[in-house]
Amino acid sequence: YAAKSTGQGVALHDDAADRAWRQRLALSDDLHLALGPDAPAEAAGQFEVHYQPQVSATGAGDVVGVEALVRWQHPRLGLLAPGAFLDVLEERRLMPALTALVARRAVADLARWRATGHDLRLSFNLSSTHLSDPGLLTLLDELVAGGADPERVVVEVTETSLMNDPDRALTTCQEITARGFCLSIDDFGTGYSSLAYLANLPADELKIDRTFTSRALADERIAAIVAGTVELAHHLGLRVVAEGVEDPATLDLLRELGCDESQGYLHSRPVPAAEFLRWLQARQGVPAAVLRDQGVED
């Protein structure tokens, strides 16, 4: 019996691995159908851009920016988060197509919000492939030619992706900022960049990763790391955004530690453009402290 059940265990494991493998292949095909060179124009509609606000840690807690985060409305599987498909997309070399889609749509939404009186900053994410992709610069030029103000557009690059090829990444970052775009170092603290490298990077913003902000309240050593990071960033002239802020007590601590802005479920989850605009309008005129104390933001 023992031998048989062990055999079964192996078979079960193989089944699961096989299912995961087939699922991945199917996703890969579906991504190609939706974003590949022969994709029909309407297939782009499967991708949604959701927005999450960035709130100033000082004063009245104004909404100062918004991060664009992609979702895939899969024909059979429903709404998928980026973690479910970005690596397959990367594998199929479809990342440039997705980035262009997200950036164009987000810049158009930004212009729409501006027309209704909300002058926000827009952030969108790059993957590591873009740091060696000349097509990125073509895309950025196209956005500017289309009327986007690059000073209001922030390009987010993770610390880890910078470290794949630091020299190449530095050159690309310089080309991004030479065009007037702002540069943000995303998920800071999870990579292994050196202080010397950081000091050379023409960045405007540093985003402290959620793994730090979420533990700062419970762990003094983590709070000390955040405080040190903020101090370093400010010395280098960078704005500091705390990612993944979920509760008012954490927000208060991060504010004390000197973070300039916060982003997280406390304020809002990432939501579709129309919902974001409603959220923005509902919030206008109501002091942030009141919203926070009433838990309205949850």
Ligand code: C2E
């Ligand atoms: P990221 O750029 O660090 O984005 C923040 C992620 O944290 C988002 O996950 C967001 O939904 C989540 N988040 C925000 N606030 C909270 C919070 O308070 N608590 C918790 N638990 N999570 C929070 P999401 O949307 O699943 O995106 C994951 C990652 O996928 C992003 O991390 C980014 O690296 C990547 N990504 C998203 N959209 C794009 C895109 O259009 N292009 C590229 N290349 N990457 C993207």
Ligand code: MG
């Ligand atoms: Mg980001």
Ligand code: MG
């Ligand atoms: Mg991040």
Ligand code: MG
């Ligand atoms: Mg993150």
